[in-house]
Amino acid sequence: MNNQNHNKKDGLSRRQMLKLLGASALTYGLLGASTKAFSNTAPHIVIVGGGIGGAAAAKYLRLLNAEVKITVIEPNSQYIFCPGSNEVIPGWVTLEDLMVTYTTLKTRYKVNVIHDKATTIDYDKKQVKLEKGDVLSYHKLIVSPGPTHGYHAIEGFSKELADGDFPAAYDAGRQTMNLRNQILAMKKGGTVIIAPPENDYRCPPAPYERASFVAAMLKENNPTGKILILDAKDEFVLSNNYIPYWEKTFGYGTDNSMIEWVQKKKGGEVVKLDASNHAVVTADGQTHKGDVINIIPPEAAGQFALKNDLADDRWCPVEFQDFSSTRHKDVYVIGDSVDGSPMPKTGYIASNQARVVVQAINDELHGREVGTPFIVNDCVAMAGHDYGMALSTTFRYAGKGERLKDLYYVQGLETNPAKQLIRQQVAENWQRTFRKDIFE
Amino acid sequence: MKKFLLSFLLIISSLVFFNVQASDDIIGGLTLEENFQLAKKFPMPSPWLLAAQCSACHGTLGAEYNEIIPPLAGMNKEEFIERMQEYKTGEANDFIVMGIITQPITDEEIIAMAEFFAEQKPVPWSKEKGHKDVVVPEWAKMEVNKHDKGVE
Numbered sequence: 001m002n003n004q005n006h007n008k009k010d011g012l013s014r015r016q017m018l019k020l021l022g023a024s025a026l027t028y029g030l031l032g033a034s035t036k037a038f039s040n041t042a043p044h045i046v047i048v049g050g051g052i053g054g055a056a057a058a059k060y061l062r063l064l065n066a067e068v069k070i071t072v073i074e075p076n077s078q079y080i081f082c083p084g085s086n087e088v089i090p091g092w093v094t095l096e097d098l099m100v101t102y103t104t105l106k107t108r109y110k111v112n113v114i115h116d117k118a119t120t121i122d123y124d125k126k127q128v129k130l131e132k133g134d135v136l137s138y139h140k141l142i143v144s145p146g147p148t149h150g151y152h153a154i155e156g157f158s159k160e161l162a163d164g165d166f167p168a169a170y171d172a173g174r175q176t177m178n179l180r181n182q183i184l185a186m187k188k189g190g191t192v193i194i195a196p197p198e199n200d201y202r203c204p205p206a207p208y209e210r211a212s213f214v215a216a217m218l219k220e221n222n223p224t225g226k227i228l229i230l231d232a233k234d235e236f237v238l239s240n241n242y243i244p245y246w247e248k249t250f251g252y253g254t255d256n257s258m259i260e261w262v263q264k265k266k267g268g269e270v271v272k273l274d275a276s277n278h279a280v281v282t283a284d285g286q287t288h289k290g291d292v293i294n295i296i297p298p299e300a301a302g303q304f305a306l307k308n309d310l311a312d313d314r315w316c317p318v319e320f321q322d323f324s325s326t327r328h329k330d331v332y333v334i335g336d337s338v339d340g341s342p343m344p345k346t347g348y349i350a351s352n353q354a355r356v357v358v359q360a361i362n363d364e365l366h367g368r369e370v371g372t373p374f375i376v377n378d379c380v381a382m383a384g385h386d387y388g389m390a391l392s393t394t395f396r397y398a399g400k401g402e403r404l405k406d407l408y409y410v411q412g413l414e415t416n417p418a419k420q421l422i423r424q425q426v427a428e429n430w431q432r433t434f435r436k437d438i439f440e
Numbered sequence: 441m442k443k444f445l446l447s448f449l450l451i452i453s454s455l456v457f458f459n460v461q462a463s464d465d466i467i468g469g470l471t472l473e474e475n476f477q478l479a480k481k482f483p484m485p486s487p488w489l490l491a492a493q494c495s496a497c498h499g500t501l502g503a504e505y506n507e508i509i510p511p512l513a514g515m516n517k518e519e520f521i522e523r524m525q526e527y528k529t530g531e532a533n534d535f536i537v538m539g540i541i542t543q544p545i546t547d548e549e550i551i552a553m554a555e556f557f558a559e560q561k562p563v564p565w566s567k568e569k570g571h572k573d574v575v576v577p578e579w580a581k582m583e584v585n586k587h588d589k590g591v592e
């Protein structure tokens with residue numbers, strides 16, 4: 001749509017950048033920023049979104065560069081990690097465990113955090129406007145607003161209903177607690193409907209991990225309870241682990257199974273929520289009543305990215321060497337909003353994309369060639385307390401205009417109980433280390 | 441520490457008493473050969489970026505260790521290379537991530553990471569909660585359900 005900005009080369013030239021930096025800034029500093037104020041001429045890197053992608057970008061940029069001014073715009077005063085939030089539903093971890101503040105980013109990493117919502121980008125003036133009226137000028141803008149949850153794609157569904165009786169719980173927070181409380185209070189022998197979305201969406205295995213955890217929870221409190229997965233897809237990642245685990249643990253595939261999974265081609269796709277009857281309607285016209293209804297709506301790039309013309313259609317296209325937007329210059333998009341296939345939308349990926357971006361920006365500030373990107377995703381998921389899984393992927397650069405190329409390896413069913421347990425322990429440990437890596 | 445020891449014992453016992461192979465692994469995308477060709481075609485990613493890919497599990501730039509994931513920072517260069525090569529060639533037990541994730545990494549990249557990590561400092565993981573100023577809203581308060589909790 002907007003073509004005039006496509007030539008990114010006429011952004012701030014390297015020489016101008018270097019001038020702005022001042023000679024002293026050429027040191028490859030690590031946290032040297034602790035005592036001095038940032039000079040007025042220091043390049044200003046503004047980051048929209050203080051979630052996993054945004055916070056990782058802020059922290060890792062500071063690790064590379066002591067001189068730049070870094071500002072994060074984030075409406076919430078605390079962030080709640082999604083990784084681990086499925087465990088909140090059965091109560092294996094608390095929401096408190098997943099909560100972090102911006103204090104360390106501010107004090108240790110000298111990041112200016114503004115608690116407000118970014119609204120519009122003026123690409124010509126290189127400014128971002130905030131809801132409360134502030135206007136920030138940037139040299140480089142990193143955008144990581146997470147996804148838009150498309151509640152309205154499901155007839156009869158809305159954000160208000162998700163905040164009320166029909167939690168989607170696909171951001172960690174109130175809806176997560178609400179889902180937990182509803183399942184705890186569900187009548188004996190009731191049915192929990194979980195409706196995973198079509199591709200792409202954040203954390204592809206999470207709806208199935210959720211089904212697994214809810215089954216474990218019901219087994220303990222409500223053993224005649226059932227889970228009905230009504231899916232907008234025919235397949236899901238890590239099913240080579242989940243299905244055998246469900247067979248072994250929840251009688252999956254038998255008449256007595258606690259979990260039933262209905263693929264899209266078998267009529268699984270939910271198209272409508274009938275809130276007053278506490279039911280959903282699938283594409284084949286069938287009505288399914290649920291005592292607890294958890295519809296995870298389809299996703300698109302974050303509202304901020306959509307409104308500011310950073311998305312082609314649903315997601316934001318980027319040049320993969322540095323994640324710069326192909327639509328507007330001096331803007332970078334990372335995290336769930338990116339059209340990043342074959343990269344899945346995970347926190348692990350968002351944080352590693354952040355590292356690629358800040359290295360590229362830092363290289364450019366120092367007048368160096370921008371380096372080659374390399375990205376790892378190690379998805380360590382769980383099926384239960386006793387079962388962990390690993391899916392490891394590396395993504396290599398394949399040239400200008402090309403998508404990154406993946407090489408993936410999904411570990412299969414692990415029959416050795418000791419190994420299963422170790423994998424599960426790794427998954428648990430990972431969550432803690434990851435939270436600290438991003439926010440401490 | 442108890443947890444660490446227990447995990448360690450489990451690792452040992454799994455090596456000695458079981459020799460069950462994982463089944464149904466799914467491998468896709470590039471072949472290893474195509475991966476190495478791509479790696480050759482473009483300049484090597486920087487040591488910093490390579491090392492940073494390990495941060496999410498091993499702590500920021502490999503610096504932090506907890507009860508089951510070891511630190512990389514401060515590791516002797518030769519030892520790092522040797523361990524990575526053992527994982528890569530399948531001589532080391534590959535029950536978690538390392539036996540897999542090392543496959544597509546080139547020998548040059550392993551050396552660059554070894555040199556980078558050798559210069560970093562390890563930090564022990566502390567059980568202390570880092571964010572003491574978290575305010576837990578009323579709606580978020582809940583009890584932990586420790587029932588049936590693995591090796592706790």
Ligand SMILES: Cc1cc2nc3c(=O)[nH]c(=O)nc-3n(C[C@H](O)[C@H](O)[C@H](O)COP(=O)(O)OP(=O)(O)OC[C@H]3O[C@@H](n4cnc5c(N)ncnc54)[C@H](O)[C@@H]3O)c2cc1C
Nearest residue numbers: 049051052053082083118145146203304335336346347348
């Ligand atoms: C149940 C569940 C389990 C998951 N488990 C895992 C896991 O085990 N491992 C893993 O790697 N990933 C996991 N994920 C995925 C992971 O949470 C996301 O991929 C990751 O959070 C993406 O990071 P992001 O920066 O794009 O978005 P987010 O982390 O969502 O951050 C976006 C931030 O931007 C802010 N924002 C939005 N709009 C604006 C605006 N206009 N102005 C300012 N700020 C704004 C938001 O408030 C938010 O804080 C899971 C997700 C879910 C739902």
